Amino acid sequence: MKFSIIDVNNSGKALCEIGWNWRTAPLEDYDLWCALAGKGTMRINGIAYPIQKGACFLVHPGDQPEADQDPENRLTVVFIHFTVEQEAAPYKDELLPERVIYLEEVYELEQLLNQVLETKFKKDEWTAQEFDCLMKQMLMKLYRSRKQAQGLPTSSVSKKQRQVVSQVMRRIQEDNGRSRPYEELAQLVGLTPGYLSKLFKQVTGISVKEYITHIRLQRAQYLLSQTSMNVSQVSETLGYSSIFLFSKQFKQHYGLPPSHFKFDGVQPRSHGEKKTL
Secondary structure (H helix, E strand, O other): OOEEEEEEEEEEEEEOOOOOEEEOOOOOOEEEEEEEEOOEEEEEOOEEEEEOOOEEEEEOOOOOEEEEEEOOEOOEEEEEEEEEEEOOOOOOHHHOOOOEEEOOOOHHHHHHHHHHHHHHHOOOOOHHHHHHHHHHHHHHHHHHHHHHHHHOOHHHOOHHHHHHHHHHHHHHHHOOOOOOOHHHHHHHHOOOHHHHHHHHHHHHOOOHHHHHHHHHHHHHHHHHHHOOOOHHHHHHHOOOOOHHHHHHHHHHHHOOOHHHOOOOOOOOOOOOOOOOO
16 A cells, blocks of 8 residues: 655644634645644544643544633644545555544654654755655654554553653664664663663654664754765764665665755865865
8 A cells, every 4th residue: 555645735833822722614634733732622523632742633634623722721733734645555544543642752743743844945856755754754653652552551651661761762862873782771771771672662662773773864864965965974974884774774764765865055165175166
């Protein structure tokens, strides 16, 4: 089953005004609607859902949402409208997340949402592909969170354990995904490597290794598209043992080879070098 996620140029991030509420006709497209702060109530087709920090709603075409905020705890939300274009087998709505997923940790969520919003200002031949890739990352994150919630009672993982995992995730993000021994990460939070590995998978739905690879490739995509570094330089900078392994992982992750994310800015020149007209 293959499909593409298409931007319909209706997205943004907002601190909801005093007196804000949302009443709309049935939607013609999908709306990924995430609360980064605040509280309120969302009603979709007559069913009420609490809005809280980390609540991500996926409103489907034909749904008629209504939302109100707590006036004492105003909402900060990100909304991203999109359509789905079928490429092969019939597309199935059930492959997308439920109408709402509640995430405990919003740091990574907000980072990814901001990346999606930034595509509005990148009008080039890769903008559509970047939006598609980032939105699929987002939906996979929500899909895995749903699967985790279905197979793992929330009470089995304490708030303290989630905070421990969040601390490890932040360290990996600070390192831009560069390799770090499990023993060192475990020592950071006072756990054994084996227990950290088990707890990380339990909380996030992916392994420490998979998360490191995700952050590393995210950094690689930035370096390739926003700096003058070439593929070989990025591969070496991020600690890959070979450019072949880097290119293989990158293509598996983004669906495109790293050579396609080419920097279009001004190339640096040596100090004192004469400019050629």
